[in-house]
Amino acid sequence: MPKVRGIRGAITVERDDAASIVEATKRLLSAMIERNEVELDDIASVLFSLTRDLHAVFPALGAREMGWTHVPMLHFCEIDVPGSLPRVIRVLMHVNTTLAIDAIEHVYLDGAVVLRPDLARST
Numbered sequence: 001m002p003k004v005r006g007i008r009g010a011i012t013v014e015r016d017d018a019a020s021i022v023e024a025t026k027r028l029l030s031a032m033i034e035r036n037e038v039e040l041d042d043i044a045s046v047l048f049s050l051t052r053d054l055h056a057v058f059p060a061l062g063a064r065e066m067g068w069t070h071v072p073m074l075h076f077c078e079i080d081v082p083g084s085l086p087r088v089i090r091v092l093m094h095v096n097t098t099l100a101i102d103a104i105e106h107v108y109l110d111g112a113v114v115l116r117p118d119l120a121r122s123t
Contacts, residue, residue, distance in 0.1 A: 002096040004044055005104055007032050008119075009091040012111035016087065018057035024089060025062030028109055032093055035105040044094040045072040051088045052080050059089050088112055 011028040013020045025048075032038070046068075048059045060073040078090070088111075097104075106119045 002042075002098050004094055005097050005099065005101060007036055007038075007091075007093045007095060007104055007106060008116075009093070009107040009109075010112035010115050011089050011109040012085065013054065013087045013089065016054050016056045018061075021054060021057050021059055021089065022062040022065065024110075025059040026066060028089065028091060028107060029063055029066065029068075029093075031107045031109065032091065035107060036095070036097065036099065038093075038095050038097065040068065040071075042096045043068070043071050044096060045074075046094070047074050047076065047092040049076040049078050049090045051078050051084070051086055053086050054089065059091075085111065085115060088115070 009028050009032045011024045013024045046060075046063065050059065058075050060075065063071065063073060078088070106116065108116050108119060
């Protein structure tokens with residue numbers, strides 16, 4: 001029986017510009033749904049957080065360009081912790097799935113691998 005599970009993900013971007021944020025968001029969301037075999041209809045909601053140095057565009061624009069027109073999405077700013085990793089987009093995607101909680105694959109790409117090296121994989 002399907003349950004609602006959270007899939008976490010994060011990616012860094014080189015620059016605070018719309019094209020970089022949208023491209024990174026699409027890469028991250030695509031990896032999250034591919035690695036967890038998620039169909040669009042299975043997505044309940046998506047929460048995005050951004051470090052305070054990213055504000056050129058909402059990451060949801062990338063999701064909308066992927067066809068996610070009916071998925072509820074919200075954006076938040078991360079707290080500004082001294083010494084924290086800059087230019088990070090984080091995602092918490094809620095999905096309906098039959099996967100067990102320990103079978104969920106969380107996705108950390110590019111510089112964001114340092115955030116959770118225990119969960120990141122090389123491919």
